[in-house]
Amino acid sequence: MLSPHLAKKIVSDVRRLIHEDLIIVDTHGIIIASTDPTRIGQFHEGAFLVCQEKQKRIITKEDEGTLKGVKAGINLPVFFHGDVIGVIGITGDPANVSPYGELLKKMTELLIQENYYTEQLQLEARALETFVFDWLQAREWSPSLHERAQLFHIDLASSRRVIIVSLNETKQTISVDMWKYVQTVWSDARDVIVRWGNDRLLILQTDDDKERTIAKLKTMQRALLDKYDVTLHIGCGKMGDSKQVYHSYKQAERALHIAKQTGDIVFDEDLRLDMCLEDISPATKQELIKRTIEPLIHDEELLHTLRTLFANDLSLKRTAEALHIHINTLHYRLKKIQDYTKLNVRHLEHIITLYLAIRFLDETTKK
Template sequence: MLLLPSLAKKIIYEVKKLIDEDIIIVNVDGTIIASTDEKRLGTFHEGALLSVKEKRKVIITKEDESRLEGVKSGLNLPIFFSHDVIGVVGITGDPDRILPYGELLRKMTELLIQDSYYSEQIQWRSRMLEAFVFDWLQLKDWSKPFIERANLLKVDLQARRQLILAYIDNHQTFLNEDIWQLTHVWNEQHQHDLFVRWGNDRFLIIRHVHDEAQKETTLQKVKQLKTFIEETWNTSASFGIGQVVEGDQLKKSYEQAERALTVAIRKNGIVFDTDLRLDMCLEEISIPTRKEFTARILNSVLENEELIETFRVFFQQNMSLKQTAEALHIHINTLHYRIKKLEELTELNLKSFPDVVSLYLSLYFLDNHLKNNHENG
């Protein structure tokens, strides 16, 4: 591993929070690449080079300042990574006074380097996995390079899979660290499941399925993850879950998960594609048809948010007048008045089953498609 100037500067910044001394970081060639004294940047430090070559602590005295190039009295300590010296960290000052800081400074520096290295590895794997899964969903045939990438990432292409698509509401852009955190929450007993960031507000879980009768297990795992996200990030999470497929049919499970997620977002819940009935059919209706149908039914009341909300709640309460009035905190006579007003404006008859279905569908399209299109536009 190379000790880059950007990382060295970061280490100086972090160390200065704990130790109020002049500090330098030197590469294996003896060049100072970060320092609290910017005048020393890029200069040669003979004491540090000695520390690199001999892999030991080097104390610089006042006498050494005249015989060694570029040094000041203080302490130089080799920085180890995987048993190799990758640089030197130094403290300027009276050796007797700063000696107690030595091991603390070295240990802190090495921990910061290890943390940076593993963070880079996580980001590298996350980017690789994201690109790999994108190809997995698109490719019709697996090429030799694709299979080699799967082996590199330790992905079993022959395993049966189930795709879970998650949406996080009002969350800042997903970071690789967020995905890593969720992976650890999920992967206590599921080491072969894959987590992939999927845009700014979504992520995928590609489950490695061992047992066909695992729906309840999946549901419990997703519930735990949903609870963790909502409690940790103070936001809502919705999940769409596709069916179990062979590895070369992953796109099919993705499309099912995407369809289920559309319904799950509306409910802020967890929806399996296998549980979809009416919703599955409605998703096949084109956007222009949805728009025209909604306009025909609701055009006369689209600006009346009170009526629209009343009948949203009406259907949520399974068309119970009593429960609808209670949910809206209105008198039941007020609800009767609103029903009559809607019937007059729309020419619907809510005692007619086809008219009730038409009203339900128009509200469904309005809430799940037209509003989203308006926001995206």
């Protein structure tokens, strides 16, 4: 309960309030944290007696000659759930340091209690994450899975949609505090929300209403931006039977990949061409770039011309206007593209090939 690491943190926090030397002693009388590092590991007889008697003890100058390892000051028992778990000691003239005693004792107990509840939340979060992982991987539901679901008050009979929420900032992580805050903002006890790795949240949703889901996701985005200054990418799978939740998870992953490129909330059911493109390997994409537009890689003018052509639905008139060039100049550029790539923009298969190559190039550039 009172580890050396926590004791060191408490000493550091409490030291901000007073300048006297502090020690924290375990129930065996061993100093586990101190503002004087040379005292760590020493036996403190006064603190040991405090643990036995469960009441504070004033250490006088006379006691320094009779009690092992002590210095004048005050030692106070630290309680947690009614039991003494350690002692905090303040070194100095007892008349001067005693007024701080009860305040520092209470502060120490509050820090220990806060640490305890944080650890409990961590355990709860990890247990829930483990359950959801097993749920996603299970091909057949065992009696054990049902029992664990009941412990977490999870209804396995409901249909579910998997939503993956990813932090945009690569250096930030999903803390327990952020996880609990999302649960509060989401405010639907039927849904399961877990941390998924360092920078993701996984939501197993029961509400099939797409518009309501979008509204809730946007509310969550605003709330996390305001409180934690983070932006989110969000991919949503299809609603399906809880036994097939793994399929929704894979769909959510695919949708998230698109969301990271577009910045939108993406539902897998809305994907069409993107659904096919996601299944193409990075190596194949790079090979297509190499076989088509590689000669244009360093000619930003021609690449920009192609992108503008696609953005204007292949309309030469609108493309020329958007580029602020004469239509003959546009024809000249397209002829250069054909010379370099051996692909004609008036040929359907060729124009599709160029479009895909540009998409793959832009995707690589963003990465």
